[in-house]
Amino acid sequence: LYQQARxxxxxxxxEEAYRAVPNGVVLYNLGQCYExxxxxxxxxxxxxxxxxMVPEAEDREGVQNRIASLEARLExxxxxxVTISSEPAGAQVRLDGQARGQTPWNEPVEVGxxxxxxxxxxxxxxxxxxEVRAGEPLQLQLVLAPEPVAAPAPAPVVEEAGSRGRTWTxxxxxxxxVA
Numbered sequence: 001l002y003q004q005a006r007x008x009x010x011x012x013x014x015e016e017a018y019r020a021v022p023n024g025v026v027l028y029n030l031g032q033c034y035e036x037x038x039x040x041x042x043x044x045x046x047x048x049x050x051x052x053m054v055p056e057a058e059d060r061e062g063v064q065n066r067i068a069s070l071e072a073r074l075e076x077x078x079x080x081x082v083t084i085s086s087e088p089a090g091a092q093v094r095l096d097g098q099a100r101g102q103t104p105w106n107e108p109v110e111v112g113x114x115x116x117x118x119x120x121x122x123x124x125x126x127x128x129x130x131e132v133r134a135g136e137p138l139q140l141q142l143v144l145a146p147e148p149v150a151a152p153a154p155a156p157v158v159e160e161a162g163s164r165g166r167t168w169t170x171x172x173x174x175x176x177x178v179a
Contacts, residue, residue: 001013002029002032002033004124005036007033007036007037008031008033008037010033011030011033011034011037012035014026014030014033015030017155018030023053023140024049024050024052024053024054024057025050025054026050027046027047027050027053028046028047028050028063031043031044031045031046031148032052034046034077035066035070039178040070040073040074040077041074043070044067044070044071044074047063047066047067047070048067050063051063051064051067054085058168061096075108076108076135077113077134077135078110078134078135079108079109079110079111080108080109080111080132080133080134080135080137080138081106081107081108081109081137081138082106082107082108082109082130082132082137082138082139082140083104083105083137083138083139083140084103084104084105084116084118084121084139084140084142085103085104085105085109085139085140085142086103086104086118086126086141086142087141087142087143087144088120088123088142089102089103089104090103090120091103091104091112091118091119091120091126091144092118092119092120093105093116093117094116094117094118094119095109095114095115095116095117096114096115097115104119109130109132109138110132111132111133111134112131112132113129113130113131113132114129114130114131114132115127115129115130116128116129116140118142118144120144121149122146123144123145123146123147124144124145124146126142126144126145128140128142
């Protein structure tokens with residue numbers, strides 16, 4: 001079944017064989033089936049149990065390397081790499097309210113929902129929700145908007161003393177002329 005790439009059926013057959021006669025080699029084969037099926041937790045359990053049952057296994061080093069590789073893959077699925085760059089670079093990165101560094105920024109992040117905030121002097125803060133999914137690295141390229149430049153306040157109008165009276169004089173003269 002394994003050679004025919006029918007891994008789920010092969011795994012079921014190996015499990016049944018192991019229940020009938022516990023044997024480390026069966027656990028190794030079961031681990032291979034689970035690895036092909038993408039069930040990394042079960043594969044790790046089978047490989048570890050194989051090494052426990054067969055402590056003098058000739059392929060011990062290879063199995064330990066396989067375990068290390070699967071653990072790294074599993075960790076990458078649980079904590080995918082998140083990369084954030086900004087224009088301009090050097091913005092402060094806050095993830096879920098915690099300072100994490102500045103852009104360009106790159107770290108593994110737990111799977112789930114997160115709140116991202118970028119801040120940089122002279123630019124408006126940028127806030128964004130992130131959804132980090134298992135096994136899916138995330139890359140963001142964000143552009144910060146410059147802070148609006150405040151317009152200068154208008155100069156106050158200062159009237160000259162007596163100009164108010166002159167204005168009414170001219171209005172009255174204009175009205176008389178029209179009349």
